[in-house]
Amino acid sequence: MKNSFLRGMSHGIPICLGYLSVSFGFGILAVSKAGLSVFQASIISASNLTSAGQKAGIDVIAAGGTIIEMILLQLTINIRYSLMALSLSQKLDKRFTTPHRLMASYGITDEIFAVCSAQKAPLTPAYMYGMILIAAVGWVTGTALGAAAGELLPLSVSKAMEIVLYGMFIAIIIPPAKKQHSVLFVIAMAAALSVVFRYCLPMVSDGFAIIISAVAASAAAAFIFPVKDEEAEE
């Protein structure tokens, strides 16, 4: 129990470091763009634990938008979490009772999902809590520091830190793509569709573009390369 909590924490360290840098930028933005206090910015980060949704939320607050607009925007940007939650629900340990599910679902982020789904063993609540805790500490701390101390960090450093989380994504997808043609196919097709959306269909929001690209690529791969039972059980 304690062991898997610590293991979750150690697997969460790169996430924590990445979040520190990204949320620093969010903190700066929350103060400069929407005029929020350090406390308000930190509360948003602690209660949401998501980057794109929070950034969009700040935009709506800054523009004095309606609640309906806020709800629709959050749904669009964050609906990918439903797919991730569904995917993770298939590999939960028996210890994951309803109260644990209610609590751990708070922490399903892109990065936590990525690291959890790369695990071979079923996920235990303790493992997820360890990872969520250290990630949330990084996320909220970075937000507070960014909101309070804004431009203290040299620009060259803060710019270079923007790439940290993407570097982690690459580290997750490349090794399995080396071993399985099907994964290589999925990665290439999803990336290609995402590029098409970005440059040919700019009216589609980033959130929807990611969903459509990912669903289409996964469905094509599932059709062409159906997994064997052992693989899906992993």
Added chain:
Amino acid sequence: MSIAVYIIVIAGVTYLIRMIPFTFFRKKIKSRFFRSFLYYIPYAVLSAMTIPAIFYTTHNIWTAIAGTAVAVALAFFEMPLIVVALAASGAAFLVGLFM
């Protein structure tokens, strides 16, 4: 509109999106197609989020390309996540010094 109302709405919607499928979906999926689909989804989501967005990080295409190239190379040799992530950032920083 009070800031508190906005904050509650953002947090509430975001939580429900995650909580509902995670909590109420209990059955093991039988359909081979759907199981395959869910097996591939993580890779597809991460890939679509990374490309082309990674080239817009760091505010400069060349530093972003340098960071991406280093990340891909180190990932190919299966380095730990943290090493790949920080090396990508370090490469972007170093190339940025010459920009």
